[in-house]
Amino acid sequence: MRRAAGLLLIVTSTLATLGMAAWGALALWFQAPFGEAGRAAPPAIWTIAVVVLLAMALRGRARFAWPALAGLAVAILAWWSTILPSNDRDWAPDVARTVTARVEGSTLVVENVRDFVWRTDEDFDERWETRRYDLDRIAGADLFLSYWAGEAIAHAIVSFAFDGSPPLAFSIEIRRRRGEQFSSVAGFFRRYELAFIAADERDVVKVRATVRHEDVRLYRIDIRPQTARRLLMSYVAMANEAAASPRWYNSLTTNCTTVIFGMARVLDPGVPRDWRVLFSGYLPGYLYDAGFLRRDAPLKSLVAQSHIAAKAPGPADDPDFSRRIREGVR
Structure with missing residues (x-):
């Protein structure tokens, strides 16, 4: 039973992390303030960082990797909260x-x-x-x-x-x-x-x-x-x-x-x-x-x-x- 519960926790955590990776990559793609030329770099760096940390977590370095992933999640949500709507833009x-x-x-x-x-x-x-x-x-x-x-x-x-x-x-x-x-x-x-x-x-x-x-x-x-x-x-x-x-x-x-x-x-x-x-x-x-x-x-x-x-x-x-x-x- 404990083994099944542990496996379920790993699967759930992995799926949640991959979901966070996908959401963060899209958010950075549409919102990163680097123009068209540098648009791909932030989501690529983000995705690589999340995937590398997830692989480390699944390969026995969980004590470091999971806190690091949590820190990334907090960081991107903090950045997301700074994106505010405006009535002052160059509108169509x-x-x-x-x-x-x-x-x-x-x-x-x-x-x-x-x-x-x-x-x-x-x-x-x-x-x-x-x-x-x-x-x-x-x-x-x-x-x-x-x-x-x-x-x-x-x-x-x-x-x-x-x-x-x-x-x-x-x-x-x-x-x-x-x-x-x-x-x-x-x-x-x-x-x-x-x-x-x-x-x-x-x-x-x-x-x-x-x-x-x-x-x-x-x-x-x-x-x-x-x-x-x-x-x-x-x-x-x-x-x-x-x-x-x-x-x-x-x-x-x-x-x-x-x-x-x-x-x-x-x-x-x-x-x-x-x-x-x-x-x-x-x-x-x-x-x-x-x-x-x-x-x-x-x-x-x-x-x-x-x-x-x-x-x-x-x-x-x-x-x-x-x-x-x-x-x-x-």
């Missing part, structure tokens, strides 16, 4: 500003609403606006899902409808540096800050459907206006907080879908936890089961009518865009 133009808002009576004043005109991902006209919305005239909310990597993964955009005003869309995105490309692996290693973007649908929805050629789908959320208002104010509160105190994006725990789910849990703690929150492409099934989509038609029918890409092309300043993409979507 489309995330150069993030939304803030304030309430004046029954009016929501929204600053830095993005209304870009996109021709390609590199060719666009930058427009940032301040807009005012009557909170007493909020009518509801819709969900856009933009599929770019198969059926499991989609980017979520929540858009709020107002009587007499164009919709206000919120997109929770990575805040990329100028020239930087998204990597889902880098998203686990404090590479990107979280960006709250408020935008015109002719910008944030149309660019994904017509410029990036993603499969954009629209679902009408079945909630009352007062619930939509509470959800909107949750967005405003989190956006203002992020503008004051930046947050890290995380590919698994803090992304466009998990943040929405966290806000929904604040509004209704009874909202069930579900694996489909992590695999955002399957959100329609979750929303349907939870009663947030219309139940007078089968889910298959709602999915079939949700595709809007064919209706998205048109003039950049088309005032009828939001109405047109909703035709035939129940």
